[in-house]
Amino acid sequence: MPELLRALTERRAQRAFAPEPVSDELLGLLWQAVSLAPSHGNTQPTRILVPATAEQRKALDDALSEGNRGWATAAPVLAALASIPEHSKPAENRDGTLRELWAFNSGIALGNLMAQGTELGLIAHPMAGFDEPSVRAVFGVPGDVRILAVIAIGYPGDPSTLPPDLREKETAPRQRLPLDRLVVRGQWTEQHGESARGPGKRRG
Amino acid sequence: MPELLRALTERRAQRAFAPEPVSDELLGLLWQAVSLAPSHGNTQPTRILVPATAEQRKALDDALSEGNRGWATAAPVLAALASIPEHSKPAENRDGTLRELWAFNSGIALGNLMAQGTELGLIAHPMAGFDEPSVRAVFGVPGDVRILAVIAIGYPGDPSTLPPDLREKETAPRQRLPLDRLVVRGQWTEQHGESARGPGKRRG
Numbered sequence: 513m514p515e516l517l518r519a520l521t522e523r524r525a526q527r528a529f530a531p532e533p534v535s536d537e538l539l540g541l542l543w544q545a546v547s548l549a550p551s552h553g554n555t556q557p558t559r560i561l562v563p564a565t566a567e568q569r570k571a572l573d574d575a576l577s578e579g580n581r582g583w584a585t586a587a588p589v590l591a592a593l594a595s596i597p598e599h600s601k602p603a604e605n606r607d608g609t610l611r612e613l614w615a616f617n618s619g620i621a622l623g624n625l626m627a628q629g630t631e632l633g634l635i636a637h638p639m640a641g642f643d644e645p646s647v648r649a650v651f652g653v654p655g656d657v658r659i660l661a662v663i664a665i666g667y668p669g670d671p672s673t674l675p676p677d678l679r680e681k682e683t684a685p686r687q688r689l690p691l692d693r694l695v696v697r698g699q700w701t702e703q704h705g706e707s708a709r710g711p712g713k714r715r716g
Numbered sequence: 717m718p719e720l721l722r723a724l725t726e727r728r729a730q731r732a733f734a735p736e737p738v739s740d741e742l743l744g745l746l747w748q749a750v751s752l753a754p755s756h757g758n759t760q761p762t763r764i765l766v767p768a769t770a771e772q773r774k775a776l777d778d779a780l781s782e783g784n785r786g787w788a789t790a791a792p793v794l795a796a797l798a799s800i801p802e803h804s805k806p807a808e809n810r811d812g813t814l815r816e817l818w819a820f821n822s823g824i825a826l827g828n829l830m831a832q833g834t835e836l837g838l839i840a841h842p843m844a845g846f847d848e849p850s851v852r853a854v855f856g857v858p859g860d861v862r863i864l865a866v867i868a869i870g871y872p873g874d875p876s877t878l879p880p881d882l883r884e885k886e887t888a889p890r891q892r893l894p895l896d897r898l899v900v901r902g903q904w905t906e907q908h909g910e911s912a913r914g915p916g917k918r919r920g
Binding site: 638 | 717719720721724725727729731744745747748749750751752753754756757758759760762763764765767768769770772783798800802803807809810811813815816817819820821822823824825826827828830831832835836842844845846847848849850853856857858861862863864865891892893895898899900901902904908909911912913
C-alpha cells in the first residue's frame with residue numbers, strides 16, 4: 513500500500529489532543545496545501561480564518577455546537593474554512609442549466625489540507641457543527657462569504673482523557689461503503705443510490 | 717518540504733498523456749482514497765462512474781466541452797465523480813438557516829483522489845467543462861444525482877504532442893494567491909475578498 517493511502521487509512525476523526533502547540537512552520541505547510549488545490553478557472557475561492565487573540569479563540573470555541581465544544585476546545589489550533597461563491601462562475605450545461613462549484617472547490621482544498629496534516633502526523637478534524645453567523649462575526653466576514661468548516665488541529669493525545677462516548681467513537685471500526693457500491697462500472701443500479709447510512713437514512 | 721507537499725507543488729493540471737494504460741490495481745487505490753474521505757455524518761455521498769465499454773467511453777468523450785475534447789480524449793481512463801445531495805442532511809445554524817455539505821464533502825473526496833494520484837505518479841485532472849445531462853445518460857444516473865467532475869487519468873506524456881496553446885499552459889508558471897491573501901489572521905480585510913483572478917473578475 514502506498515504511504516499516503518496508508519496514512520489516509522490510519523487517519524481517523526480523532527478527538528483527543530495532546531497539549532503541545534503546533535509550530536507556525538507546520539501550520540504554514542497546511543495553508544500551503546490549501547493554496548495548491550486546483551479550482552475551476554483557478555478562482556481559488558477558499559480562505560482560512562485563524563484567531564489572532566485569546567478572545568477571538570474563545571469566541572470561535574463558543575460558535576461550535578455543544579457536542580463539538582466537548583472536545584474541540586482542547587485543540588491547540590482552531591481555524592475556519594471559508595468559501596467565496598461570488599468568485600466562482602458556475603459551469604454551464606448545454607441546456608443552460610448551471611453547476612455551482614465553489615463548495616466543491618473548497619472541499620478539494622480541505623482534502624489537500626487533511627492529506628498534508630496526515631503526512632505531518634497532525635490531527636486536522638473538520639467539523640460541520642457550528643453557527644455560521646457567529647463564526648463570521650468573530651472575523652468580520654461579509655455575509656455573502658460562506659463558512660464550510662471549523663477545523664480542530666493539533667497532535668494526537670490520550671483517548672482516555674475523552675468522555676466515554678467519544679472514547680468509543682475514537683476506537684470504533686471505520687464504516688465505509690464497499691468499493692462496488694462506491695464505483696459504478698457501466699450502469700448505475702439502485703444499490704448505488706442507497707445511502708451509506710442505510711435505506712431509512714435519506715437526508716439523515 | 718514534506719514529500720506530499722512537494723508532490724502537490726509539482727502537480728500541474730497536466731494535459732499530455734502517455735499511451736500506457738493504468739492498471740486496475742492503481743485505479744483501485746484511487747477509488748480507495750475516495751472511500752476514505754470523511755463526510756458530514758459519514759453519509760459518503762460520492763460515487764465514481766467508470767465506462768465499461770468502448771461505446772460508453774466514446775459517449776463520455778462526447779459529453780466533454782469542445783476545449784476538453786482537444787486533449788482529454790487521449791487519457792487512457794476517463795471517470796466521472798457524482799454526488800447524491802439527498803443523502804446529505806444540511807447542517808443547521810442557530811437561526812435555522814442551513815448549510816448544504818454534499819458538494820463540499822465530494823470535493824474532499826476528490827482532494828484525496830488527487831493527492832493519491834500525485835503520489836502514484838499519475839495525472840488525475842478534473843474538468844468542469846462537460847454536459848451534466850449527457851454524463852448522466854451515459855451511466856443511467858437519476859436526475860437528482862449531481863455530476864461534479866469528469867476526471868482524466870493516466871501517466872504523464874510528452875507535452876510537445878499538445879496543440880501550441882495547451883503546451884504553453886502546461887509549462888506556464890503556477891498562479892496562486894500569496895498566503896497573506898489566503899489566510900485571514902484575526903480580521904477579514906477587503907483584500908481577502910478580492911478574487912484571485914483580479915478585481916474585475918468576480919463570477920469570472
